[in-house]
Amino acid sequence: MMHYPVKKTHEERLQLAQEIVAKLKERYRDNLLAVAIVGSVARGEDKDFSDLDMIAVIQGAGIADDFNAIIDGLKYTIDVFSQDIILGKITTVHMRWPFLAGKFITAIPLYDEQGVFAAYKETFQTLVQRDFAPYMRQVFVEEIYEECNKFINTTCTGSMSQAYYNAYHLFTKFAIFLGIVNKSFYTSAVALPERAMALPINFPSFRLLGRFVTGEVIYNPKQLRDIVEGMMLEVIDYLRSKSIEFETREISFKL
Known part of the structure; x- marks a missing residue:
């Protein structure tokens, strides 16, 4: 056998x-x-x-x-x-x-x-010669904004284990978002953290979250929430610097 x-x-x-x-x-x-x-x-x-x-x-x-x-x-x-x-x-x-x-x-x-x-x-x-602004907006609105808010909710009301698990999940999604921002690709989930944190267009708070995900440092849920709130502000500032509008003032439906 x-x-x-x-x-x-x-x-x-x-x-x-x-x-x-x-x-x-x-x-x-x-x-x-x-x-x-x-x-x-x-x-x-x-x-x-x-x-x-x-x-x-x-x-x-x-x-x-x-x-x-x-x-x-x-x-x-x-x-x-x-x-x-x-x-x-x-x-x-x-x-x-x-x-x-x-x-x-x-x-x-x-x-x-x-x-x-x-x-x-x-x-x-x-x-990748195209303008990726529409793609960045779409993924931010559909995925990143919601995931950041979910994570912040978890650190306020959930257990420590939930916060730590969701931190890894959020990091992965944000890393994929950065792949789109950089018009780049990934070939391995194992190498994702290292490659994502080395991409040219990046955010300081994302790298802080990456240090936690890779086991370099340990943060408590409050510290993780502060990092994610900072990460959200950094990406919003970036999108606005590229004239990418992600928020509307009225209800609209695009067919």
Whole structure:
């Protein structure tokens, strides 16, 4: 009986990836446009028990599927998309965009005779030439403002454990917001705190919250509330400096 979890090497993951490519060619034949590895294996950062994550691009429209399995203790995931789905994920800027875009433009092709993944990088570079002010406003109104208020409420009425848990949650959302502000992307949730705090456009209070999240310092709920209130004021000042209006004086509905 096999002992779990099972250690695997980087080379073993790459070997399985090549076997998967061959199987995908058999399944989709001429409809298969490209196959790539993503995640820790693509970055060369996979560890003993890392999974194998892959993307397959096929001809068609509106196709989004996935295959998951475990072979000899190694879990693999293959996300199968048609080109229109992938282009939509790269060019539609919302709360998950920094991770979704990062996934596709940092993929390492194993089969790509038409340069599909290189084209995705070009699409991303074209996108970030746009004015991101509408996206910043949308994410701030839909996500950040509400999350900051929820957190402040928790520090006033909730337990210490709730405040600490919500601090990590808020930090992650704010880090993603900063990815949009900086027109940047993320490739790893593990590396998110370090990368987010190093982005050029940043906020002092966010870095203070980051020191707590990374375990560098410990704050009590009152201190955390002060930091988050400061963070909210800093981002509001930034938005206003960019002439981004996020508050209205009347009820309106945009169709």
